[in-house]
Amino acid sequence: MAEPTGPANTIDDVKLPTAHPHPLVRALFSFWAPTRKSMRGWALASVVVNAGIAVTGAGVRVTGSGLGCPTWPRCTPDSFIPVAHPETSMLNMLVEFGNRLLTFLVLAVGVACVLAAMRMAPRRTSLVRLAWLQPAGILAQALWGGLVVNTMLNPFTVGMHFLISIGLIAACWALYARSGEGDGPARRVTHRDIRRLGHVLLASVFALLVVGVGVSGTGPHSGDERASRFDLDIEAVARLHADLVYVVVGLTFALLFALxxxxxxxxxxxxxxxxxxxxxxxxxxxxYTQYFLAVPAALVLLHVLGSTLVWIAALRVVTSLRTRAQVPAPSPTEAPAAV
Incomplete structure (x- = not known):
């Protein structure tokens, strides 16, 4: 038997993906050996993908593909993937099915955030808790999507589908903001009344989104001709929405002036x-352009994108009005004795 020619490999000789020379590979596996910067990167990625799926969901609606897959979790009663169906066009099926597939991308980013938060050294409980909100919320959102289909695109369930995405985006932004801060108590960085004005502004933006959901549930582009609509006066709801826009813009200008x-x-x-x-x-x-042009589908999609960006920008404003200091690590004399 031949003698070994050299020392045996150890774990230090194994090249992990996080040490790969290609930057893209290192980025994809950065959740396994996270740094503060990579943790923030994954949190920001979660904001992007959750905002993206909210917008693509609106794309499903404006293309009339809301019931492209008429059942859930299957696309058709006998298949999980699109197959020819006598009552639905294949194009609508592919649009709806593609949006369902995006859920797996959003879930994958959420799981990466959880792994990054759990593997950070030292582990920060605040980040772990915020990270877990993502996969939990995404699964809840997926189940609610089944309810949307089973209720034949009832405008209440469709609107809640979007508002759940808004909540998930807020949780993702909170993770992004906290990952760049410490775990000390929150400390305002400006006058107390200015920070309160920021909170009022954020609440007003949320109210604007809720009323916007009411406008969408009353107007055209229901997602399918079989879908029901809110029995409301579209002119009155649109005016209420416009009035809230003036309130939000006024509060934003006041906050900007105060700062x-x-x-x-x-x-x-x-x-x-x-x-x-x-x-x-x-x-x-x-x-205003979509209002005067009788609500064309393309502008509805842009309006949903704009609504999502307004929400993210408002969250950014609120988190910029406070900070958290780093909590110093315990000294060796303060560390608990090993058992």
Whole structure:
């Protein structure tokens, strides 16, 4: 028997994917050996994919593909994938099925966030809890999607489907913000009343989204000709929505003005408020244009994208008005004795 020619390989000789020379491979496997920067990267990715699936869900609706897969969890009564069906066009099936497949991408990013939060050293309980909200929320969202199909696109269930996505985006943004901070108590970085104004602004944006859901559930583009609609006056609901837009824009301008006249306000907060105002103005242009053009489908899709961006920008404003300090690690003399 031949003698070994060298020492045996050890675990230190094994090249992990996180040490791969290609930056894309390292990024994809960064959840396994996370840093503070990569943790924030995965959290930001979760914001993007959750916002993306909210917009593609609107795309399903405006293309009339809401019941492209008429059953759930199967696409058709006897198949999980699109097959020829006498009552549904194959194009509508593919659009709806493609949106269902995107759920797995969103779930994969959520799981990566959980793994990154759990493998961080030292582990931060706050990040782990926020990360777990993602896969739990995504599974709840998937089950609610089944309810949407089974209720034949009832406008209440469709609207809640979007609002659940809004909640998930808030949880993802909270993870992104907290991963760049410490675990110390929250400390405001500007005047107390300015921070309160930011919270009022965020609540107003959420109210605007809720009323916007009512407008969508009353107007055209139901997702399928068999879907029901809210029995509301579309003109009255649209006016209420427009009135809330003025309230939100006014609060944003007030917040921006207060931040600029306060010398102690951080630049990040002023930039966040200015970005929010810009997104709101662009969204207003889209909203009025679609109103005067009788709500074309393409502008509805842009309006949903704008609504999602307004929400993210408002979340950014609120988190820019406070910070959390790093909690110092215990010294060796303070560490608990080993048992």
């Amino acid at each position: 600029h006249v306060t010398n102690s306000s951080p630049r990040a907060a002023r930039r966040a408020a200015l970005a929010l105002l810009g997104v709101e103005l662009a969204q207003g242009v889209i909203g």
